[in-house]
Amino acid sequence: MPSEDPLLEVAGLHKAYGDHVVLDGVDLSVDAGQVVALIGPSGSGKTTVLRSLNGLERPDGGTVRIGEVAVDFGARQDRAAEDRLRRQSAMVFQQHNLFPHLTVLQNVIEGPVRVQGRPRDEAVAEARALLDRVGLAAREDASPLRLSGGQQQRVGIVRALALRPRLLLFDEPTSALDPELVGEVLGVIKELAQQGWTMLIVTHELAFARDVADDVVFLDGGRIVERGPAGVVLREPREERTRQFVERLLRPF
Known part of the structure; x- marks a missing residue:
């Protein structure tokens, strides 16, 4: 069950492109240390939720809090607050999105050095330790x-x-991979x-x-x-729509 003070708290998240509503009042919480899997059919809004949390999409309304940083997207835009919120999360993309002109190490240290302003030596040492772990x-x-x-996705x-x-945040981290990978x-x-x-x-x-998911x-x-364990x-599943989706993925033929 969610705690009284979850790490992530989303309330009333809305996003539309013209007349097409992508997110229609999403409420979501995630406790510190919790793993939550988002599932659903194509076009259900899963990726838009992640992109809204990471600043790649700006919701039309709703609030998002990660830790102590909160943004009300229905209020006047506050770029500084939205930037602070963006820095609370990091995203692993479906298509890796690595810079092809940079080495593996350079890809890893690009954000810590250029965006966060950390010393290069410190970033390199941490990157090497992380690369060793994978x-x-x-x-x-x-x-x-x-x-x-x-390997590219592990670098990501x-x-x-x-x-x-x-x-x-992980957006379909295995969908672009060959089955054996x-x-x-x-x-x-x-x-x-x-x-x-x-x-x-x-x-x-x-x-x-x-x-893996809680x-x-x-x-x-x-x-x-x-939502549930x-x-x-x-x-x-309690809901018929959930049951239909799960059965289709587990028994596609």
């Missing part, structure tokens, strides 16, 4: 283009960790969960969500239809 210490001078998809995870966020990325995420990182994960890997949230039509929602 088995990529020997590839720090490599171009991302010479890495496998799984390290790049997010190097920003020292309070909240990690999925396990190595999911293994890293599982280790992060065991280490107590707070994570919000958009995924279609229901078995992974059941094993809670599963099912979105449809820009609204949260159901991962094992309960994925085995015995």
Whole structure:
């Protein structure tokens, strides 16, 4: 159950593009150290939730609080507050989004040095330690283009960790990978969960969500239809719409 003071608290989040409503009053909370998986059909608003938290999309209304930093998106725009909110989280993208002209190490230290203003020596030392943790210490001078998809995604995870966020956001982290590479990325995420990182994960890997997530949230039509413990929602969902979705993914034919 959510605590009285969750790390992430979202209330009444709205987003529309013209007449198309993408988020229709989303309320969501995540406790410190909790892993929450967002599932739902394409176009349900899952990625827009993440992008709204990370400042890649500006919601039309609603409030978001991460830690002590809160923004009311229905009020007059406060760029300084929105920038502080953006810095509380880091995102791992579906398509890696690494800079091809930079080495692996340079990709990892770019944010800490250029955005956060941390000393380069400190950022390099931390980046090397993180790369070692995911088995990529020997590839720090490599171009991302010479890495496998799984290796690129592990670099993407390290790049997010190097920003020292309070909240990690994952947008379908395995959907762009060949099936044989999925396990190595999911293994890293599982280790992060065991280490107590707070994570919000958009995924279609229901078995992974059941094993790693504390809670599963099912979105449809820009609204949260159901939330509960991962094992309960994925085995015995209360809502018919959730049941239909889960059965379709687990038994597609």
